[in-house]
Amino acid sequence: MTSADRPADLDQALGAAIELLRSEQLPEAEGALDALLACWPDQPDALHFLGVLRHTQGRSDEAVALVRQSLAQVPGNVGAWNNLGNILLLAQRFDEAADAYEHSVEAAHGTPAASQALDNLAVLYRKQGRALDAERVSRQAIALNPDDGDAWYRLSQALLDQGQVREGLLANSRAIALWPRHQQARSDVLRALVLLGERQRAVGLYREWLAEEPDNPIVQHLLAASSGETTPERASDAYVEQVFDSFAASFDAKLESLHYRAPALVAQALQRAVGAPAAELHIADLGCGTGLCGPLLRPFARQLAGCDLSVGMLRQAQARHAYDQLHKAELGYYLRTQPDHFDVLVSADTLIYFGDLHAVMRDAAVALHAGGWFIFTVEALPDAAGAPVQLLPNGRYAHHRNHVESALAAAGLTLEAIEAETLRTEGGKGVAGWLVSARKQHG
Template sequence: MAGSRLSLRSRGEPPALRLSRQADALAAAGDAAAAAGLYVRALAIDPTLAGTHNNHGNALRVLGRLDEAAAAYRAAIARGLDEGMAHYNLASLLRQAERHGEADDIFRQALALRPCHAEAWNNWGNLMRDLERYGDAAMGYRHALALRPDWSDAHDNLGAVLYLLHEQGGEKEAAALARWWRRDHPMNPLARHIGAAIAGEAADARAPDDYVRQTFDLFAEEFDRKLADLDYRAPALLAGLLSDESPVPSGTLDVLDAGCGTGLCAAFLRPYARHLTGVDLSEGMLERADARGLYDDLQAVELVAFLASRPKSFDLAVAADVFCYFGALEDVFSAAGEALRPGGLLVFTVEELEPEDGRPYRVATHGRYAHTESYVRAALASAGWAPTRCDRDRLRFESGAPVNGLAVLAERPTRGV
């Protein structure tokens, strides 16, 4: 990542400045190698051009010549560029080179010179996270968000580091920071949801749509690989339930893959379907689902609203690790009941909450809800579903520990329809 570039201005056009401007244009066009050559020529004529040293450092960094780039940034500072830009660029480069102690010193100088530089606070937070100083990292992100309240990257970073702080024994500090986060950013979906989980406060009845969309758009590209690393088993468990129920797929059903993500369930659903529909909030996930070539229809839409708009349209609905983003399940179960035909099947997983917790469901620090088996059964019954299978099994690993859940098959009764 290139550093911040300075704009060179002069009333005249001395040769060194003219070459610098030409080099800036080449750098902006993506030709770092040519730009670096012109910067060298400009500085040979006038080595006092502090901004040119800084911009030369940016070009060298793009070319991977990190030691030379560091020398260029130091030259810019030595030549009087002291408003914090070159310090920030140098500190970012030193972090990239894993020279953490030096990077910390230079970041602090940059912030002393330019305390309103949100990017510097955020990247100093990243450095603190590299060093596993999670409380300091959170403070860096806090400063960045005070300057840029709507910056999604800083919110993502803060949520991730508060989770790490909490999981590694800093529960009280993480909770205090999470309460601040929720107080100062009440409309941010990540602050509302993850902040509540880490603070131990009451969360919404379901994860905010913007939070879910943002989370899965962010991880869409690497989603399948990450789940493979976690030994993710939800699609296989649901495939097993369906196989037990219908050993020979007929290919005659209208099938809904609810919260389809990248399409991990599509391969086992396709043999059952005459028409396979996938819905998900994340456009990024749907792009990858579409690439599988197994769906007849894919829609970026909120699940409950979609179900409500499709009365008696499906024979089978599958939701692999979708209801873990719902706390209260009554509305989604009722909507599914309206969308499925009599005799239709709903097959899904949830993460299991032990009854000793005393609550029907709760949101964990990673942002997903867990549910007790008794609550799942009661919510199904209240929506008119008859659960026929409710198997306990491991869904995946998380931080090396198994995450246990329920794989459920429920039927829409034909009586009274």
């Protein structure tokens, strides 16, 4: 049945049901779609959108079955194939998702209607670490629709993933021109400028941005990092909250693509310090983020607590079911309110948002039992830097080994080990760091 052949009351009922779904009135939408299918059994559009609704209810298997049932009747439905791909992607059925997106592209017959599926394919390929494929499909989308800001943005991400910073910058600049209020794209361009060594251009753009949004803590911090004019003692709470709330949902996938090693490194150091896991320690994960350390620490812990400033991150951590308590708190304040409470403190890549570490180390000493361990990572500042601490253009702090050692000693913590490690990759290069194990002495 074509749309021209359908009765007007079917179109009216279908339109009303779709509007309810789009406005997130899910119980009403479900009732409307059920009523529609009672009158017109197996109506493909109703099946398709009921599948979308089932997906929003977390019933992904039913969603997939309903959309496939719809596509069996209308195999050329571009939107249905794309929605099927979205459902399968979120269910982590990546090969099936790719197949659905490819069907959507094929059904579009080389028209701009294929752009959305191509963009989704780029997202999927990046999630799988397939930057070349992400670049290929992004270029396909741009060929179909040169004014597609999403496609230019995905192309820039794929190029930056491959270390093609200048080309990624140009693509990202085009995305901004087409989509001027997309903050993430704007930030990526500025980061690319910094990676290119064009810091003065970046500083100028940050100043323009700050003039538009003078209270934006992200721009304030990154301007300071890029210009070097005024260096804050640490990243502000507002900066940390906004940055990590903004990409909490994509944080794990992003770090996976960067070959992030800090959680595994601190867990290995903990085992070297205390021996095999025995589920007997009181442990705090400082700056726990999405909880990547949680499953690695759980076997050692009788009680495992996490603290972070980002509510978005804490929600992700809670879903791992590894922590006994999660606290929204600034790290130093949290430690000062837990005197003599923990056997172990761990911090994976959180102290990179602190400059001088003396205060943090004192706070850690307050919260530890005598004999307790503090195991953490920081980014390493080479001897040639000529400074104990440096705020890098990317907004993170790097620390010289001597500064780490002096801060520990001043707090009464004994350095047991400091090891040079690669914490992750960035711009195609390894990021050097220190893996530190320290202990609070008895008495």
